[in-house]
């Protein structure tokens with residue numbers, strides 16, 4: 013009997029602890045509450061094909077629509093000097109470029125195409141990068157039948173997380189990154205919440221809400237430094253003629 017009581021007590025404690033650990037903040041609205049505000053309607057746009065870029069959702073901020081680099085600057089804040097032709101921009105020995113718009117939490121869409129025919133190997137084959145807040149790199153690389161270290165291949169969070177699978181298309185084909193990013197939070201000069209990133213590469217989940225250890229660096233993992241809540245997006249010039257098109261973001265609110 014005593015044994016039964018103690019095991020029942022242990023079970024009860026376990027259930028309570030489990031509920032405590034996994035409980036969420038209660039929803040303040042009644043179920044099916046007709047007073048609950050409806051979300052705004054958004055025209056979702058259209059998906060891209062290899063030949064034609066799609067249309068962004070109606071509430072997206074467009075950073076590149078294939079026409080010009082008016083939303084982009086070089087490292088000195090001067091107009092970006094990458095090549096623009098035939099609806100895409102191309103890395104052109106002019107350094108990294110940054111968006112004029114600064115943002116933190118976001119849904120981001122980027123399309124890229126690797127030089128074709130591919131040349132070079134490992135990290136020297138179609139290397140570029142998408143730097144969230146200019147700090148956290150989603151690697152851009154020609155990883156189609158091209159081996160390199162796991163945390164440096166296409167769609168890796170460089171130096172931290174390899175993708176779950178390699179969903180790369182052959183060079184010359186358009187590829188997509190769809191990203192959900194939550195910025196790091198700081199209080200009194202200390203990190204209170206690390207950045208989190210989800211990435212779909214060509215529609216395939218490759219980064220599942222991973223927690224970044226800090227900003228990207230080559231050969232090291234530096235700690236976070238407190239900084240602003242919004243910073244420009246950056247695209248990397250790594251010396252390879254990678255092309256980009258159809259770049260847009262939707263700012264996420266509520267965190």
Ligand code: MG
Nearest residue numbers: 139140141152
């Ligand atoms: Mg890179």
